[in-house]
Amino acid sequence: MAAAGFKFGVRSSLPYLARALQHFGQQLGKSSTLKARRQWTGEAFAKKMNRVNLLNEVLNGLGRWYVAIPPFLIVSFLAALFFVTGQGQQRLQEAGERLQKSAAREQGIEALQSSLSRSVGAQSGFLLTGDQRYIDTYNRAVAEVEPRLEELRLAYAGSDAGLSQVRDLHVLIGKRLAEFCR
Numbered sequence: 193m194a195a196a197g198f199k200f201g202v203r204s205s206l207p208y209l210a211r212a213l214q215h216f217g218q219q220l221g222k223s224s225t226l227k228a229r230r231q232w233t234g235e236a237f238a239k240k241m242n243r244v245n246l247l248n249e250v251l252n253g254l255g256r257w258y259v260a261i262p263p264f265l266i267v268s269f270l271a272a273l274f275f276v277t278g279q280g281q282q283r284l285q286e287a288g289e290r291l292q293k294s295a296a297r298e299q300g301i302e303a304l305q306s307s308l309s310r311s312v313g314a315q316s317g318f319l320l321t322g323d324q325r326y327i328d329t330y331n332r333a334v335a336e337v338e339p340r341l342e343e344l345r346l347a348y349a350g351s352d353a354g355l356s357q358v359r360d361l362h363v364l365i366g367k368r369l370a371e372f373c374r
Contacts, residue, residue, distance in 0.1 A: 293347065297354075300344035307336040308365065315372050334369055341365065 314330035317323065341362050348354035 297347040300347045304340040307333050307340050
């Protein structure tokens with residue numbers, strides 16, 4: 193069942209629509225006559241705005257703090273962001289330094305291993321063939337071992353455990369190279 197004054201259907205809704213449009217037109221006519229009577233001037237607007245008390249009514253007694261709070265929050269946020277970014281940058285720099293040390297250590301170990309491999313290969317070649325060319329290659333490889341050990345020691349200079357292992361490696365390499373000289 194339809195509500196009072198409103199019936200469903202195209203033909204029955206036309207009178208209702210006409211009445212609504214008539215009512216809307218009357219309201220529109222009233223508001224346009226009111227606007228015609230009001231003539232705003234700059235002076236009238238200034239007087240009206242002087243009477244408006246935005247600070248106490250809208251902001252519930254905050255007063256002029258509404259002006260100071262947003263810049264304070266922005267500055268605080270930026271200071272915190274600067275601090276966090278600085279800490280992250282410091283950690284990133286430390287990680288980069290550790291990475292450089294690790295790369296230097298790895299390079300030192302690979303260079304030492306290469307020199308030792310050449311010396312062992314030359315030693316084996318001489319023992320198998322008795323050819324003097326292998327002795328020359330062996331002597332060049334052994335001459336490279338000592339500087340490589342020094343580079344490795346410098347790479348592990350800050351690490352006590354690593355430095356003791358480099359010393360142990362130095363002793364073992366010395367023993368191994370001394371065996372061929374006998």
